[in-house]
Amino acid sequence: MHIIDASQVIDLIKLKLYNEYLYTNHIEEEGESEFQKKLTTQVVEGYIDPLNIPKDAKILDLACGPGYFLDEMKSRGYTDLTGVTLTEGDTKICKDKGHIVKKYDMSFLPQKDGYYDESVDFIFCRQALEHSPYPIFSLMEYNRILKHSGKIYIEIPAPGCDRPHERNVNHYSIMHFEMLAALLFRTGFKITVANNMEFDIGIKTGPDSEVENKREKYIVVVATKDRPLDLK
Numbered sequence: 084m085h086i087i088d089a090s091q092v093i094d095l096i097k098l099k100l101y102n103e104y105l106y107t108n109h110i111e112e113e114g115e116s117e118f119q120k121k122l123t124t125q126v127v128e129g130y131i132d133p134l135n136i137p138k139d140a141k142i143l144d145l146a147c148g149p150g151y152f153l154d155e156m157k158s159r160g161y162t163d164l165t166g167v168t169l170t171e172g173d174t175k176i177c178k179d180k181g182h183i184v185k186k187y188d189m190s191f192l193p194q195k196d197g198y199y200d201e202s203v204d205f206i207f208c209r210q211a212l213e214h215s216p217y218p219i220f221s222l223m224e225y226n227r228i229l230k231h232s233g234k235i236y237i238e239i240p241a242p243g244c245d246r247p248h249e250r251n252v253n254h255y256s257i258m259h260f261e262m263l264a265a266l267l268f269r270t271g272f273k274i275t276v277a278n279n280m281e282f283d284i285g286i287k288t289g290p291d292s293e294v295e296n297k298r299e300k301y302i303v304v305v306a307t308k309d310r311p312l313d314l315k
Contacts, residue, residue, distance in 0.1 A: 113148035140204035146211035276305035
């Protein structure tokens with residue numbers, strides 16, 4: 084007779100509770116933003132179009148927000164697009180546009196819904212990985228579901244911006260390029276493009292304050308799945 088170790092069960096319950104706490108208390112609607120829409124268009128034109136991804140590729144947009152990337156790819160004739168978000172408002176915006184949207188934890192994509200090993204061609208992860216409490220787990224999962232030589236676009240805010248992203252309530256993983264590169268290598272990826280993105284964004288610090296320009300610095304990476312992980 085197999086005896087269940089109660090401490091292991093408690094640890095699993097704690098992990099579930101911690102996840103639910105973060106994802107219910109710290110999730111924020113992205114909402115519509117003309118500025119972010121234009122930035123996404125620039126990203127697709129500069130980084131995604133040159134990849135020449137086949138039109139029938141299975142593409143996953145993690146933390147899809149109001150669906151700007153999905154809009155861009157749909158307009159280019161891509162037919163297998165899925166957005167992932169936990170917010171009700173962004174889900175409604177995307178579905179009203181006709182997009183397929185799923186409510187998933189972006190670090191654990193369910194096999195019951197078809198996310199088997201090596202089942203996805205491309206992952207778009209723009210301004211999303213910083214929301215993961217455990218980015219190495221997230222990257223391990225992306226390695227699992229990506230096909231061999233499948234690609235991922237990652238964009239994260241760099242440390243030390245005028246707006247301190249480290250203090251955002253739902254930002255858990257603000258890291259330098261060196262740390263991101265090390266995590267990607269450990270999780271079986273090879274970086275093919277690495278860049279910095281900088282721009283100014285107008286911010287009001289209070290309801291009656293003037294708009295102030297704040298300098299934003301982002302790290303941009305395109306990586307290829309170079310090897311699977313042996314987790315046995």
